[in-house]
Amino acid sequence: MQYWLMKSEPGDYSIDDLERDGTEHWDGIRNYQARNLMRDQMKVGDRVLFYHSNAKPPGVVGVAEIAGRPYPDHTQFDPDAKYYDPTSDQDNPRWIMVDVRFVEKLPRLVSLPELRSYGELADMVLLNRSRLSVQPVTKEQYQFILDRAREPAPEKG
C-alpha cells in the first residue's frame, strides 16, 4: 500500500463534496509527473491525504482511497472543459484519471504552516516547493499527519 497527497481547491471540489458524493473521478490532471505517478504507481486501495489548496488556510482536511485503476480523462476531449487538450489523440489519450473514494474527514484541519513546523515532515514533497497536485507521501508522513489531526491543535507562536 502506498500513500499520496492530492490537492484540490475547495471552491472547485472540497472534502465535503467528496463526503457527499462518496466516490468521484479525479479529472483535470495535466502534469506529466502527476500522470505518471497515477498511471505507474497508484494501486487500488492506496490511501490519499486530501489537501485543500488555495484555501484559508491551506492544509490536509481528510482521507480518501484510490477506488479504481486509471482510465482516460474524458475532459481532455471536451472543448468546453477547463482542461481541454486539443492536442490529445482520441485513440491514444494523453491524460488519465482515477476514482477516489471518501474515507474520513479529519477531526481538525492540519494547516500548511503547522505541517511546516514539524521536523518529521521536512522531506515532504509538499513542503519543498513542488506544485505537483498528486504527490507521494511516506507511510511515516501519512501516519504522523493523521496522528496530529487526532490531537488538539498546537499552541500558536
Added chain:
DNA sequence: GCCAACGTTGGC
C-alpha cells in the same frame, strides 16, 4: 490580486 517558483513550449 500579486508574484515567485516551477513546468512547458517552441525558436534557433
Added chain:
DNA sequence: GCCAACGTTGGC
C-alpha cells in the same frame, strides 16, 4: 539541446 518566453500553481 539550449533557453527565453510564456502559462500555471498556489501561498500570501
